[in-house]
Amino acid sequence: MTQLTAKINSTPSDDTFNHTSTSLNSFALRLLDWFATNGRHDLPWQQHQTDTPNPYIVWLSEVMLQQTQVTTVLPYFARFMISFPTVQDLAAAEWDEIAEHWAGLGYYARARNLHKGAKQLVATIAETDGFPQTLAGWEAISGVGPSTAGAIMAMGLHQYGVICDGNVKRVLTRWAAIDGDITKSATTKELWALAERLTPEQDSGLFAQAMMDMGATLCTRRKPACLLCPLQTDCLAHAQSREEEYPVKAKKKPKPSKFSNALLIENTEGEILWLQRPDNGIWGGLWSLPLEFVDKIDGKVVANKQDNKITSEPRHDVRSNEKVYEVEFTTAEQIINDWLSKNQLIAQSVSSDLLHDAPAPIKHSLTHFHWYLTPQQLTLNTEQSQELTTALQAAEINLHWLNGNEAQVTLGLPRAMVKILE
Numbered sequence: 001m002t003q004l005t006a007k008i009n010s011t012p013s014d015d016t017f018n019h020t021s022t023s024l025n026s027f028a029l030r031l032l033d034w035f036a037t038n039g040r041h042d043l044p045w046q047q048h049q050t051d052t053p054n055p056y057i058v059w060l061s062e063v064m065l066q067q068t069q070v071t072t073v074l075p076y077f078a079r080f081m082i083s084f085p086t087v088q089d090l091a092a093a094e095w096d097e098i099a100e101h102w103a104g105l106g107y108y109a110r111a112r113n114l115h116k117g118a119k120q121l122v123a124t125i126a127e128t129d130g131f132p133q134t135l136a137g138w139e140a141i142s143g144v145g146p147s148t149a150g151a152i153m154a155m156g157l158h159q160y161g162v163i164c165d166g167n168v169k170r171v172l173t174r175w176a177a178i179d180g181d182i183t184k185s186a187t188t189k190e191l192w193a194l195a196e197r198l199t200p201e202q203d204s205g206l207f208a209q210a211m212m213d214m215g216a217t218l219c220t221r222r223k224p225a226c227l228l229c230p231l232q233t234d235c236l237a238h239a240q241s242r243e244e245e246y247p248v249k250a251k252k253k254p255k256p257s258k259f260s261n262a263l264l265i266e267n268t269e270g271e272i273l274w275l276q277r278p279d280n281g282i283w284g285g286l287w288s289l290p291l292e293f294v295d296k297i298d299g300k301v302v303a304n305k306q307d308n309k310i311t312s313e314p315r316h317d318v319r320s321n322e323k324v325y326e327v328e329f330t331t332a333e334q335i336i337n338d339w340l341s342k343n344q345l346i347a348q349s350v351s352s353d354l355l356h357d358a359p360a361p362i363k364h365s366l367t368h369f370h371w372y373l374t375p376q377q378l379t380l381n382t383e384q385s386q387e388l389t390t391a392l393q394a395a396e397i398n399l400h401w402l403n404g405n406e407a408q409v410t411l412g413l414p415r416a417m418v419k420i421l422e
Helices: 021-038 055-065 070-083 087-092 095-102 109-128 135-139 146-156 166-175 185-198 204-218 322-328 331-342 382-394 404-410 415-421
Strands: 257-266 272-276 291-296 301-304 309-312 316-318 362-365 370-379 399-402
Touching: 021 185, 021 204, 055 070, 055 109, 055 146, 070 095, 087 109, 095 109, 135 146, 146 204, 166 185, 166 204, 257 415, 272 382, 272 404, 291 331, 291 370, 331 382, 362 415, 370 415, 382 399, 399 404, 404 415
Parallel strands: 257 370
Antiparallel strands: 257 272, 257 291, 272 399, 291 316, 301 309, 362 370
16 A cells, blocks of 8 residues: 555644554554455445546535435435536536425525535536635535545545544544543644544545545444554543544433424315415425414313314414514415415314324424424315415416426425425
8 A cells, every 4th residue: 555644733732632652653554454455346436446536426425425324315416416527517407406406404404505615616617617626715606615625635636635524523532532522622723633633635535535424434423443453552531442432512402392284285186385485494496285383282072972073272373463473484385374364264183083182293304403394175166266376476476387297306395304205
């Protein structure tokens, strides 16, 4: 294997870290020896086995892999590459097509940034005849942070680049027994300094691939395979049998919960009303059922077996105060809410058994809260569906009437909407 020279920074010195210079200098060699035999070498975006790397492929994969596992990303990446084989193809695509390709992958702001970033890259290529060649150039692209930029430099351009993503932080905090909270800037600075110290000047792309594989396959969150690890001899967490105590992270507060009715408004042909979400906010630019924010209150469905009757007490109450109405309802949903009220139309709960407390809401967890969505069904006659369509179109709302199967094939639907259809 090619002899490697670790990057030496004048500051901080080796005395700053929790290992000897010998351990620091041999880290990359041991890791790359392990990677050569045991690493993954067949991922479709890997560029370490080519002399002409493609930064577009690395950029696309890195954006998809943010907070998402490889197994989940693989089919999405394959589909993107078929439809958008070049950055020019991605930049020229309509948002709806990109949204439909991304639907179900989650964290939808990434898709927005990807589309915007593609346009920025095409403009850069037109001006300079190539992709950005510097870390600063890549960090100027929408949605690209320091670690993603480092990965593109190292793997997509075969230049020097440093990564310090979640997998890397887990490996480093364990190996060096870094006790600081990784959500704090001081710990982040310490981890980046260590990552820079360990990354070799040559073959930093191989090193980045190896670090990713180490975190994904051996140094996992739970039950790390320490006996197979090439770094176990001087891993401080392993020496103390404290592997799963790292990385240290402040305990998160419990997520709040929100509750909404998901309105399955059908016309006489069995088609469902779909609305395009605003560009900003949750599911920006994707297609959704109309949602009706509700305030959870006490109450339950009561079965009176003696008289064979079902009586119900309200479990949810639609919020009507102005503040919540403006914040939680899109313009389209406000129009629908007002139209349903004016026409005295009420959606019925989708439930197979009225003796149950209520139809079980579908739980969908987002970054900052849990969302409970209860399907509600309403069928409109021809005149009503046309009247509602006209009211929405007058406000320039993008809408479609499609059955569930058609919607899944032709529209970009959030995973929560697919759950409701299922």
